[in-house]
Amino acid sequence: GIWVLLGADSVGIRMRESQKLLAYGFRYFETRELYDPGTPLKVAEVWYGESDTVAMGVPESVVVTIPRGRYDDLEATLDLPRAIEAPVTVGQELGELRVSLDDRLVVRTPLVAREAVAEAGFFSRFFEGIAIFFRELVT
Helix, strand or coil, X not given: CCCCCCCCCCHHHHHHHHHHHHXXXXXXXXXXXXXXXXXXXXXXXXXXXXXXXXXXXXXXXXXXXXXXXXXXXXXXXXXXXXXXXXXXXXXXXXXXXXEEECCEEEXXXXXXXXXXXXXXXXXXHHHHHHHHHHHHHHC
């Protein structure tokens, strides 16, 4: 990080105050990797695809710096669309991950497809469309 220390009369004072600031940060805060891009976070249903599901994850590591001892207080929320329709490409954004601490947003990142799902053939899509229609009537 970058910080600016104003009002110090000498280089020595600036160095001591900078060291105090760094010591404070290391003593009272911790940095944690919450999610890595190699781990699937959610498997969601896909409509009209050759596969019925798609695995989702984060595109890059999700790392947060929080007050020490507050890791267990973090809350993760997945925001996903009601329906995901094929085709789906690897890396396609399908939703969002939000991590909060005390109802304050700490990090927000997209959820992306970890695999491709090709569109099913005409008859498969047709019959799945009928099944979805009746399922939606019931729910």
